[in-house]
Amino acid sequence: xxxxxxxxxxxxxxxxxxxxxxxxxxxxxxxxxxxxxxxxxxxxxxxxxxxxxxxxxxxxxxxxxxxxxxxxxxxxxxxxxxxxxxxxxxxxxxxxxxxxxxxxxxxxxxxxxxxxxxxxxxxxxxxxxxxxxxxxxxxxxxxxxxxxxxxxxxxxxxxxxxxxxxxxxxxxxxxxxxxxxxxxxxxxxxxxxxxxxxxxxxxxxxxxxxxxxxxxxxx
Amino acid sequence: xxxxxxxxxxxxxxxxxxxxxxxxxxxxxxxxxxxxxxxxxxxxxxxxxxxxxxxxxxxxxxxxxxxxxxxxxxxxxxxxxxxxxxxxxxxxxxxxxxxxxxxxxxxxxxxxxxxxxxxxxxxxxxxxxxxxxxxxxxxxxxxxxxxxxxxxxxxxxxxxxxxxxxxxxxxxxxxxxxxxxxxxxxxxxxxxxxxxxxxxxxxxxxxxxxxxxxxxxxxxxxxxxxxxxxxxxxxxxxxxxxxxxxxxxxxxxxxxxxxxxxxxxxxxxxxxxxxxxxxxxxxxxxxxxxxxxxxxxxxxxxxxxxxxxxxxxxxxxxxxxxxxxxxxxxxxxxxxxxxxxxxxxxxxxxxxxxxxxxxxxxxxxxxxxxxxxxxxxxxxxxxxxxxxxxxxxxxxxxxxxxxxxxxxxxxxx
Numbered sequence: 001x002x003x004x005x006x007x008x009x010x011x012x013x014x015x016x017x018x019x020x021x022x023x024x025x026x027x028x029x030x031x032x033x034x035x036x037x038x039x040x041x042x043x044x045x046x047x048x049x050x051x052x053x054x055x056x057x058x059x060x061x062x063x064x065x066x067x068x069x070x071x072x073x074x075x076x077x078x079x080x081x082x083x084x085x086x087x088x089x090x091x092x093x094x095x096x097x098x099x100x101x102x103x104x105x106x107x108x109x110x111x112x113x114x115x116x117x118x119x120x121x122x123x124x125x126x127x128x129x130x131x132x133x134x135x136x137x138x139x140x141x142x143x144x145x146x147x148x149x150x151x152x153x154x155x156x157x158x159x160x161x162x163x164x165x166x167x168x169x170x171x172x173x174x175x176x177x178x179x180x181x182x183x184x185x186x187x188x189x190x191x192x193x194x195x196x197x198x199x200x201x202x203x204x205x206x207x208x209x210x211x212x213x214x215x216x217x218x219x
Numbered sequence: 220x221x222x223x224x225x226x227x228x229x230x231x232x233x234x235x236x237x238x239x240x241x242x243x244x245x246x247x248x249x250x251x252x253x254x255x256x257x258x259x260x261x262x263x264x265x266x267x268x269x270x271x272x273x274x275x276x277x278x279x280x281x282x283x284x285x286x287x288x289x290x291x292x293x294x295x296x297x298x299x300x301x302x303x304x305x306x307x308x309x310x311x312x313x314x315x316x317x318x319x320x321x322x323x324x325x326x327x328x329x330x331x332x333x334x335x336x337x338x339x340x341x342x343x344x345x346x347x348x349x350x351x352x353x354x355x356x357x358x359x360x361x362x363x364x365x366x367x368x369x370x371x372x373x374x375x376x377x378x379x380x381x382x383x384x385x386x387x388x389x390x391x392x393x394x395x396x397x398x399x400x401x402x403x404x405x406x407x408x409x410x411x412x413x414x415x416x417x418x419x420x421x422x423x424x425x426x427x428x429x430x431x432x433x434x435x436x437x438x439x440x441x442x443x444x445x446x447x448x449x450x451x452x453x454x455x456x457x458x459x460x461x462x463x464x465x466x467x468x469x470x471x472x473x474x475x476x477x478x479x480x481x482x483x484x485x486x487x488x489x490x491x492x493x494x495x496x497x498x499x500x501x502x503x504x505x506x507x508x509x510x511x512x513x514x515x516x517x518x519x520x521x522x523x524x525x526x527x528x529x530x531x532x533x534x535x536x537x538x539x540x541x542x543x544x545x546x547x548x549x550x551x552x553x554x555x556x557x558x559x560x561x562x563x564x565x566x567x568x569x570x571x572x573x574x575x576x577x578x579x580x581x582x583x584x585x586x587x588x589x590x591x592x593x594x595x596x597x598x599x600x601x602x603x604x605x606x607x608x609x610x611x612x613x614x615x616x617x618x619x620x621x622x623x624x625x626x627x628x629x630x631x632x
Contacts (some may be wrong), residue, residue: 129244188254
């Protein structure tokens with residue numbers, strides 16, 4: 001009797017275990033579709049990064065566009081901006097960066113990203129504006145200041161270019177591009193003697209600096 | 220991709236329709252502005268070059284180069300106040316170099332010369348001294364200081380004159396000596412002492428007791444003459460104060476005259492303006508016959524650094540009546556020589572002048588006349604002067620002339 005009760009008891013335990021197993025399996029089956037989708041997006045990201053690393057930018061973009069089709073996030077836009085920049089499609093790159101900036105009004109990152117395609121496409125006035133947008137959020141951003149100084153020089157605003165380069169040189173005295181940038185801005189403002197002094201200082205530590213050499217070659 | 224472009228187009232459209240695209244870009248004017256400004260200056264449009272930079276950067280740019288260039292352009296336009304303010308601002312900027320100090324020195328020097336021409340010696344000296352401190356090798360401010368001389372100094376002068384007066388048939392001639400010691404206590408205050416002594420001799424025709432009353436009739440031909448000597452001493456003491464736009468002066472005078480004795484008097488002058496303005500002199504004389512006064516308001520202007528013009532009227536009121544004359548003056552001033560001419564047309568009596576203290580004490584109406592004084596620089600310290608004066612004189616029913624020729628030495632140690 002006791003043995004049969006024990007068997008019955010064990011049978012009940014088995015039944016309970018089976019039930020739990022069935023319930024768990026059913027639960028797992030119920031969530032199987034989202035987990036699969038997550039794995040799919042993760043794979044797409046992995047694929048995009050791998051393609052980028054191998055410089056297969058169209059493939060990297062394609063993977064991200066698939067992610068985008070599932071839902072466009074700030075991250076997706078910034079990444080697409082970056083990948084389009086790498087691929088040489090500066091117009092689309094700028095559009096994605098602008099879209100990302102609109103989605104995150106306090107984002108320095110998206111605005112700074114925008115300066116890349118603008119710089120590459122030599123859209124100097126747009127680059128100036130984009131740099132000023134960055135500096136409105138992050139006044140001491142060195143990359144934005146350097147790109148702004150370059151843009152100002154290129155549009156013929158030599159005074160502001162020189163002012164910006166001077167401020168950068170104070171904080172980054174060993175950055176030779178800032179020094180040659182200042183030198184050329186001074187050349188354009190007719191201050192050749194002062195500029196040559198700067199070029200001479202650059203050549204003293206970087207004897208093959210092409211920018212400084214070109215400046216020194218001026219009459 | 221298409222929807223991104225569509226979004227971009229929509230965003231652009233929205234920006235236009237909401238007016239966001241119409242927002243002025245404060246930096247847009249700066250693109251290429253420097254080169255354009257240089258081109259405008261080279262084509263002679265200095266004002267345009269200045270205006271362009273001012274529009275693009277505003278009056279208080281944080282650019283050292285723009286501030287310096289604006290200062291330079293303001294200086295070229297003759298706006299030295301603005302140039303000096305901008306150069307001072309540039310000097311306070313981190314990249315300021317010797318060019319800012321040199322520019323400021325140049326602007327200060329230019330303003331110093333302007334102040335000197337306006338008679339603002341203290342203002343001129345302050346600017347020259349600051350310019351020398353900023354740019355010790357600069358010649359121009361040192362020359363300005365040399366021209367000003369020391370703040371406290373004495374510039375004495377002595378003159379000798381030949382005089383002749385004739386109202387037919389009476390004739391007088393004689394001589395005069397004049398000494399004038401102006402003492403600049405400093406650039407603002409000046410004290411002056413002056414003295415003149417003159418002596419004339421002549422033949423006075425006297426009519427016999429039965430002759431007709433004065434006239435050119437036969438009676439005068441019968442007249443007899445007597446030789447007479449007149450002497451006159453004059454003393455002047457004056458104190459004056461000069462600012463940039465205002466100068467005031469007071470002068471006391473005393474004449475000792477044969478036959479009339481002591482004649483006291485006084486004069487004041489007020490000058491308002493700098494290179495142009497109003498100069499008013501008033502004088503009063505107490506003679507035996509009564510008190511006479513006169514006023515001489517003049518408008519003056521210096522259209523250039525070397526040419527000055529003046530015009531006004533002298534009104535005389537004394538026991539003999541009233542007199543009014545129009546007065547005009549012309550000055551031409553160079554580094555080596557200077558000439559000052561003044562003429563009047565109309566009646567004056569005993570006209571008092573203050574620049575060179577004098578009273579032309581002729582017992583007649585002076586109905587027209589002119590005086591020209593020229594000085595020539597012999598050295599930094601010495602000048603020689605010559606002066607000629609002519610007056611048409613009238614006594615009741617008779618007319619004549621008064622002429623004097625003088626020469627003098629001015630010493631500026």
